[in-house]
Amino acid sequence: MKFGILVKESPYNNQAFDSVYHFVNAAIEMGHEIIGIFFYDDAVYAGNKYLEPPQGDRNIKSYMDTLKSKGVRLVICVAAGKRRGVTQDTVNESAEISGLGQLLELSIESDRLVTF
């Protein structure tokens, strides 16, 4: 099956991105396809390349890199990102900045859209 993921919650105030990470890994292991993760609302903070969590803390940046290395597209909403200072200049290299049209495309092209 083809999954699209929408994540709306801040990566540090909320468990949502952790849930996305584990869900996506399980889905890929089972042979499903993740056609993209769209970061919206405060979730766009996950795309900040300057994140520096303390050692031993869960590392959002490395979660992003791992997902990218598995071929998952990580899309930061341009408007929500700009509002929060996540832009072409500050976005981590595993993620890309794009518009809400990408979320629409996920809704259309996926068999299931899951929101976290």
Next chain:
Amino acid sequence: MGDQKTKIMFICSTAPYGTIYEQEAIEAMIMFSSYEQDISVAFIGDGVFSLKKGQDPSLLNIKNFTQTYLVIKDDFEVSHLYVEKESLKERGLDESDLITEVEVLDRNVLRQKMDEMKALLPF
């Protein structure tokens, strides 16, 4: 993206101003509606407060973004604005309290609409 229109429903269940969900949901609706798909918006729970008449957030320095609902159906291609009847009643509101013409539906009917959707986007 194929010829068939895709049915997508926004489920708005948060009140405006206290969080940003409503505002960014509207931005998404506007964008979605320009792609000629079959877009519905359902207001349930505290989401119904977004449609309350007389909102004036000027003292908060916030744009009255709910004005967008006045034009969203006509100028943009949003097919349906649904409001759940039970949620309105629970909050002491009725149809005459709302800023724009909407389809007030019983929960059961709204649920049937949800079954027709390809994707449900909660905000």
Next chain:
Amino acid sequence: MLHIVKRSPYESSALNDSLKYIREKDILLLTEDGIYSAKKGGKFENLIKGVLQNNKVFCLVADVKARGISESELIENVSLIDYKGFVEKVCDHNPVTWG
């Protein structure tokens, strides 16, 4: 439909909202703080037992374990699933996340 509830029922209307929309053959999946809904002896025990009359209720095991809730502390007939189980449920039912 698969109803996903990820917020604590003590602070959010997500559980209540989901139950207003749950119908025959739907599934309730409790994740993150939503799992507290299924704690035996909690305020929501009778509500969840009512759901179990007609629907299956699942808790995500990683979230239950993280929060120090043992299987015996969960309401009877609430089942545990892992992330792969979560993925399977999404394959079977169109998901909606509440709250």
